[in-house]
Amino acid sequence: xxxxxxxxxxxxxxxxxxxxxxxxxxxxxxxxxxxxxxxxxxxxxxxxxxxxxxxxxxxxxxxxxxxxxxxxxxxxxxxxxxxxxxxxxxxxxxxxxxxxxxxxxxxxxxxxxxxxxxxxxxxxxxxxxxxxxxxxxxxxxxxxxxxxxxxxxxxxxxxxxxxxxxxxxxxxxxxxxxxxxxxxxxxxxxxxxxxxxxxxxxxxxxxxxxxxxxxxxxxxxxxxxxxxxxxxxxxxxxxxxxxxxxxxxxxxxxxxxxxxxxxxxxxxxxxxxxxxxxxxxxxxxxxxxxxxxxxxxxxxxxxxxxxxxxxxxxxxxxxxxxxxxxxxxxxxxxxxxxxxxxxxxxxxxxxxxxxxxxxxxxxxxxxxxxxxxxxxxxxxxxxxxxxxxxxxxxxxxxxxxxxxxxxxxxxxxxxxxxxxxxxxxxxxxxxxxxxxxxxxxxxxxxxxxxxxxxxxxxxxxxxx
Amino acid sequence: xxxxxxxxxxxxxxxxxxxxxxxxxxxxxxxxxxxxxxxxxxxxxxxxxxxxxxxxxxxxxxxxxxxxxxxxxxxxxxxxxxxxxxxxxxxxxxxxxxxxxxxxxxxxxxxxxxxxxxxxxxxxxxxxxxxxxxxxxxxxxxxxxxxxxxxxxxxxxxxxxxxxxxxxxxxxxxxxxxxxxxxxxxxxxxxxxxxxxxxxxxxxxx
Ligand code: SF4
Numbered sequence: 001x002x003x004x005x006x007x008x009x010x011x012x013x014x015x016x017x018x019x020x021x022x023x024x025x026x027x028x029x030x031x032x033x034x035x036x037x038x039x040x041x042x043x044x045x046x047x048x049x050x051x052x053x054x055x056x057x058x059x060x061x062x063x064x065x066x067x068x069x070x071x072x073x074x075x076x077x078x079x080x081x082x083x084x085x086x087x088x089x090x091x092x093x094x095x096x097x098x099x100x101x102x103x104x105x106x107x108x109x110x111x112x113x114x115x116x117x118x119x120x121x122x123x124x125x126x127x128x129x130x131x132x133x134x135x136x137x138x139x140x141x142x143x144x145x146x147x148x149x150x151x152x153x154x155x156x157x158x159x160x161x162x163x164x165x166x167x168x169x170x171x172x173x174x175x176x177x178x179x180x181x182x183x184x185x186x187x188x189x190x191x192x193x194x195x196x197x198x199x200x201x202x203x204x205x206x207x208x209x210x211x212x213x214x215x216x217x218x219x220x221x222x223x224x225x226x227x228x229x230x231x232x233x234x235x236x237x238x239x240x241x242x243x244x245x246x247x248x249x250x251x252x253x254x255x256x257x258x259x260x261x262x263x264x265x266x267x268x269x270x271x272x273x274x275x276x277x278x279x280x281x282x283x284x285x286x287x288x289x290x291x292x293x294x295x296x297x298x299x300x301x302x303x304x305x306x307x308x309x310x311x312x313x314x315x316x317x318x319x320x321x322x323x324x325x326x327x328x329x330x331x332x333x334x335x336x337x338x339x340x341x342x343x344x345x346x347x348x349x350x351x352x353x354x355x356x357x358x359x360x361x362x363x364x365x366x367x368x369x370x371x372x373x374x375x376x377x378x379x380x381x382x383x384x385x386x387x388x389x390x391x392x393x394x395x396x397x398x399x400x401x402x403x404x405x406x407x408x409x410x411x412x413x414x415x416x417x418x419x420x421x422x423x424x425x426x427x428x429x430x431x432x433x434x435x436x437x438x439x440x441x442x443x444x445x446x447x448x449x450x451x452x453x454x455x456x457x458x459x460x461x462x463x464x
Numbered sequence: 465x466x467x468x469x470x471x472x473x474x475x476x477x478x479x480x481x482x483x484x485x486x487x488x489x490x491x492x493x494x495x496x497x498x499x500x501x502x503x504x505x506x507x508x509x510x511x512x513x514x515x516x517x518x519x520x521x522x523x524x525x526x527x528x529x530x531x532x533x534x535x536x537x538x539x540x541x542x543x544x545x546x547x548x549x550x551x552x553x554x555x556x557x558x559x560x561x562x563x564x565x566x567x568x569x570x571x572x573x574x575x576x577x578x579x580x581x582x583x584x585x586x587x588x589x590x591x592x593x594x595x596x597x598x599x600x601x602x603x604x605x606x607x608x609x610x611x612x613x614x615x616x617x618x619x620x621x622x623x624x625x626x627x628x629x630x631x632x633x634x635x636x637x638x639x640x641x642x643x644x645x646x647x648x649x650x651x652x653x654x655x656x657x658x659x660x661x662x663x664x665x666x667x668x669x670x
Contacts, residue, residue: 021652041497053490056487060478060481060487063474081466082467084469134650161651177652178656189574217648217659222603222640222660261643262590263641265520265646266640266643267592269639269640270638272635274597278603295473298473299473
């Protein structure tokens with residue numbers, strides 16, 4: 001069956017098992033989120049709006065806040081680096097590792113590191129980089145891509161994971177989730193202790209203090225900040241919040257929106273290298289800011305996407321994501337946020353991703369759940385408009401030509417005749433016609449009965 | 465080079481927004497965040513903490529014999545006791561066939577099934593234990609053992625809310641808010657505790 005939009009095609013061909021697990025996990029997450037927000041706060045919607053405004057304010061004054069954050073970080077003893085492109089960021093990290101003769105890195109989950117393809121880059125330079133988040137570790141073993149920004153292996157089941165572990169010498173086949181977890185614990189523990197460098201992302205950075213907030217449920221970020229002498233924080237330039245107190249607001253919203261928890265198990269605040277009498281932890285703290293097109297987004301009509309706190313709630317609620325899974329979006333950031341962001345990132349080319357904004361029914365659910373109130377459907381529409389103006393080929397895939405329709409609409413007599421003959425369509429076996437666009441449509445939907453002409457009739461008979 | 469380019473590009477962007485179109489920084493008050501945290505909860509913060517810590521699968525022990533039972537479950541092993549809590553813990557652990565250690569050997573992190581360190585604070589609202597760099601003698605000692613026990617005593621600050629605790633971070637280089645045992649639901653959404661950090665998170669108040 002020919003289907004024109006790449007996401008439709010992906011969804012059509014996806015394994016039923018994958019679809020089922022993506023659907024059920026994302027739905028469960030959505031339900032938990034709702035419960036935790038409504039039992040936690042009497043007016044969660046007001047908090048979303050507040051959080052959106054603070055972030056919007058921050059990005060609209062990003063130069064000031066970034067300056068303030070950098071000054072504070074440097075005063076606290078961190079070394080700050082800036083990278084315009086993924087290549088710059090990779091080179092910076094390589095440079096840090098080479099400067100201390102390090103050959104092994106242990107990584108906590110970081111979407112920015114996915115964005116710059118750090119693992120592949122370091123491997124190419126003969127350095128080891130091991131993912132320590134359980135899901136990311138499995139993705140790495142499989143040479144796969146995460147398919148969700150919070151739950152990277154939402155598309156895998158335990159049997160696939162057990163086979164992967166067996167293949168990589170992590171014990172005999174065993175698909176008990178507890179056994180899988182214990183084996184990863186044992187294996188990764190050695191990796192933490194061996195690595196010279198730990199790397200984490202940042203969920204937030206307070207400009208006021210230069211404090212980095214990082215959350216994980218597993219404890220992997222804690223290990224990477226405790227077991228190594230050098231620590232690197234890799235983050236996008238938009239991760240700032242103005243004040244420390246804002247962290248309380250965002251941490252509350254992030255945990256609830258991402259996993260339905262009141263607070264993530266480990267919420268840690270990293271402010272500086274370790275203190276002198278502390279035996280564990282980094283003596284050197286590096287903070288690497290990545291731009292990769294963000295500063296350009298800031299100047300345009302899509303700037304509100306930079307408010308995103310990567311909670312994944314818009315993925316979980318999206319009917320298209322639930323049906324197609326994250327890999328359908330062919331980029332690091334899937335779902336509605338990815339459909340807006342992926343075409344804009346510097347390392348991606350707009351024409352290649354111009355179809356993503358079409359992958360939405362514009363139902364508005366993503367905007368409703370977004371903890372920073374990003375008008376995602378509106379941004380998707382702006383993309384569609386932009387693509388139309390720029391004649392983006394990918395964005396036009398699956399759109400039927402409307403020339404004949406326009407012709408029809410501008411000729412009243414032709415219109416009337418068509419209405420009269422339209423009824424005949426009800427008696428034709430439309431779904432059997434060998435016309436690909438019609439078949440693609442009728443494959444999963446039923447064509448409603450043609451009932452045209454009623455309005456004209458009513459209008460004629462109406463008493464004025 | 466990158467730094468000035470990026471700043472330039474950001475400045476260009478922010479300056480292109482007319483001043484009147486810019487979003488002002490909204491202020492918010494603690495009350496905005498605490499709507500479900502009713503005043504009667506404040507009456508006994510310890511009780512609230514207990515309920516909520518237990519709700520996230522943490523354990524609370526208020527009785528010495530229960531604490532000793534836990535120690536006894538690992539006979540012959542090493543027990544790490546942070547020098548900051550040694551005075552309180554040593555008498556309880558004495559004569560128990562445990563090797564009490566006050567230094568944590570990073571080359572043998574798996575030799576310590578249990579560790580006891582100081583709770584720098586607790587947060588009632590979220591059921592959270594706080595450990596701070598300056599009140600934890602070894603970061604790894606509070607992370608690597610399967611069972612991590614934090615002692616709550618008069619040095620422990622009791623915070624009503626997450627916001628109160630965040631407002632008191634001061635310039636400590638590394639603070640961790642612990643809300644339950646280490647966990648994952650990565651494999652088919654099934655909850656498994658003890659991924660990288662402790663599988664048992666215990667709060668001790670005697
Ligand atoms: S766009 Fe909103 S809902 Fe989606 S990941 Fe970002 S913050 Fe979460």
